[in-house]
Amino acid sequence: MGSSRVKGNSKSNSRRIKDYGPGSRSVLDFMKNSGVRSATKTQITQLKAQEAAYAGPLKSNEEFWGEIQVLDGAMDDDNDAAQVEEVLEGRTAMDDSNAGDWADITSEYWTTDLGNSLVRTGLFPCSPGLATVGISTRTLEVFRLQSLRCPRLSIKAFIKSLCDIQGVPFKPYLQVQFSIAFDIYIDILARIHDRVQAALARDSPNWRLANACPCCLYHVEGEPELRFRLLATWDGNNSLKRLRRTERVDPIEEGDKPLLGKSKEGIDMRKSGGDYYLTREEVDEWSKEAIKEMGGKVEETEENSCAERWKNLSEEVTTKMWGVFEETGVFLSLCRHSFVLLITDMVNSGELAKYPLAILNRLLEVIGSDIGMGYDIGCGFGTTIDNSPLGQKAKQLHFTSLVGAFHGHAHCRLCQTSHLCTYINGLGLEHLEQCETFFSESNELASSTRHMNVFHRRQAIERYCYHHDNFEVYSRLSKFIVDNYKQAVEIEATRGALVKTMSNLGIPSTETFGQWLKEEREYLSQLKKEPLEETLQMDYYRKLVKLLDAESKLAASSHEWFLYTPTNASEASSKEGPRLETQRRHALESRDDLKEEVQSLELRLGIKGRWAPESEEWERAQKLVAMATYQRALDKLEGLVVARLFELTKLNMSRTGYKLRKHIANALKARSQAIRTAVTSYNNAAAKLGRPQLTWEQVLQYSFLSDFDLLRDARRDVRGEVWAQPAGRLALDHYYKLLRAPEEIVRLNKEIKSLVTYIHEETMYIRMKANEIQQTNPLLAVQIQKYGWERGRCNDMHLIRLNKLAKMPGFTGSLLPGHDHDHDQDAPPPDEDPDEEDEELSELTAVLMISAD
16 A cells, blocks of 8 residues: 555564564564665565564555565665575675765654664655654655646545555545655655755745746847737636634624634644745735835726726725635736746735735846736726836836736726737737636645645645646647747738728728727727716606606595595495595605605706706706616626626536536526517617617627627717728727737747757756766756756657747748856856867757658
8 A cells, every 4th residue: 555564563573583683673674774675575475474483473464465565666676686685694784875965854854763764765654753654655756746637636535545456444544644754755855856956056035936937038149129028917716715724613693704713723833835935924015004004005096997897806805705714715927838927825805906916026026127917907907006116116117917818808898998918019919818727727726725734735736836837838838839820820821811801891001990999999988987967967857757757646646535525424434535545645745755855956966947848958867867778778788698608608618517518508598588688678778869779680799798888879879980890890800910910920939049048058057067966966966867857858849849830831930049148157167168068059959850750
């Protein structure tokens, strides 16, 4: 099972010492004392037979075969068999030389030499003192790799699978023992990684962030100047929540908050998160309270038309979170290639402004100027940055807040004309939606981290990010470049189609498209919410209509009551008279209440004479009310259509199960009927304004929320404008995509140069440092080589892909490596043999010359 007991039977210890030699009390003692790393099954069986003859009954099946698996599975040198024989015969003494230079790393975990000796034999003890159980290194490494490839795999599930393999029942204490050994194993790997980084002179606090992406942040001499030095995105996700550990209390609520017990979190002083995480203290420096103390503010000063569409623009939603969670999610930033830049926990809150502000502060300090950052609420958050203490610094360093392409189509059209990726110069074809892909993958980690403590949760997330960067993203880097290059070339090939479209629409030149976008922005800027005075006028009009109706009802009920005369005693004693009196009294009270409300509005509006149905004011207010009814009908129709689009998208997703597909299909049927009803309501409201009505087919063609914004005019009919027609809008988008395609090619050519240079210089540097350290610390040199191979194993694949791309029509870049002026500390020293560098360049050129076949 990957574990083995190393404690023998006390009554037979003397016999074992006699037969196996001094200091040895079991088979594992022989392996430890000799320094031998393996034994054959035959030798182990012979040893067990001796133990049975001299020490009593054999051990249980699971213990016997578990011990054999540990010894035989973790050790496999050909000379080990002979060395075991020498140990058994007493010809070989204990040898600790294989501890090497790492003894100081492992020695602090255990209080006896037994723990260190077991580690040298391939076992990690589960206790610091008397070790009775050990987990093999291979088992720990298998779990580490499997948990990275399948983040939802937990220790409990892994231990149960090992128990199933060995045919033994699962015991809860095995999970605890494994977790202890795994913690030590991960900590040792982290310490080795720190030593490697120190040997490579890469142990400064912000080195990883400054060099996170070879394409974005590896700058080559002579590269073109781009508007955005770094294109990145950030967003929050609440899947990686962690439950707060509290005492049990009765489920009684006080007010609107659940009653929670006292915290029973264990004290764990260990730190985790590496250089990916921002500390909570650093994040809290940008809280609303801290910013107010600095004389700044985080509230928006201008109205944001998208605030109603996004929950993370609503302060009421972001400042509250159900108290059952301590960490309510994570907020992170990725570059456009999906390398993780920074990450921080969201603690007891939603997506507050302090999280992106803290990340932005670090990015401006480390990376500097010309950063373009995509955010689903980038339009509103740009104002937040301007009002914060970071506003002046962000402006000086040319920071730009953008909106991603996917979320951008859910923003209002006015926001899109200023923030949508398609209309931003210098952005290329970048969509800035990498966070959504990252979250869809990291959600697999949520189930295993939900109940962890703070340390283990952060450790798991940091391990996932490191593996994500070096084993997932880096391996896809060249594919990202090739796919984007092909897309840009294909778009450029459609210039002829745009010329034909312009001729059909009568567009004289491409300057017309810029004028269209300007006209649309100016037009939509006029579509604000009704001023307060117009709102009061509409309320006054509605009250007047109700007052007229109430006076009519009062007159009718009074007339009926006055005319009522009983003809006999029985009719006089009936309930008809009191009913008419009550009806008249209710009508009188309603009339009086409405009259008071009308009088109050007249005072607020300064109206001297009450409006009459024939007056000009009455007619104007009547149109305002009709428009408001029209807008409400349009809002309802818009919501139903968008919900239908989202459900259709979900219906076609590959991982949507059969039952969910059926449920969505049934919902779409009901939604379709609701849309038909909403269309009818809309057409009734439109008819009162003299507007053309919508057909069912027209509604089904609407693809984005922005299509509805053009229907919201209250003062100007723009449906006759070319830019408001479907053909004109398609031509507008086509033109701006053609503008972005050459920008994307320029950026990709720069990234290709950076990647090839990175591969060349990184390979040379790793090899040089390994050879240099080999003389004094060979084990560290091995670890440096392993570190270089994490990414280096994909380099040939990258070069082959780029070589194929270079043969494609439309390619304008270069595959020759340049010189990186930002990484002089990583460059070889000036006195290095030039022949060796020429040899490295020749090897690289040889790889590039590999045939595409």
